[in-house]
Amino acid sequence: MINAQEIEQRAVDHYGHAHQLIKTTEELGELAQAVARLLTTKVYNRSMHETLVEQLLQEAADVEVMLDQIKLMFPDGVPRVHSWKTYKLARLDRRMDEEGKDHD
Ligand SMILES: [Mg+2]
Secondary structure (H helix, E strand, O other), rough: OOHHHHHHHHHHHHHHHHHHHHHHHHHHHHHHHHHHHHHOOOOOOHHHHHHHHHOOOOOHHHHHHHHHHHHHHOOOHHHHHHHHHHHHHHHHHHHHHHHHHOOO
């Protein structure tokens, strides 16, 4: 059974903080590219669409693994991540309330 946190901690220890932070920028770039490809590629069939979505999901997984490693590198900051996330979600919720009806 794969223990994700053990493997992520091993990666942080094995490659070091700086390397994994650089890797994070690479993975974020790959996710951005996958999003842009999905939005801009002229899709001719269902299979092509599914391939683009799969690439997006694969890059999202890569980014999640890197975000997990950032939390392992800066464990004291994890509660602040949660606080910021709570604040930003509440702000998003308020903004959508102010904008009115949800998109179909
Ligand atoms: Mg990637």
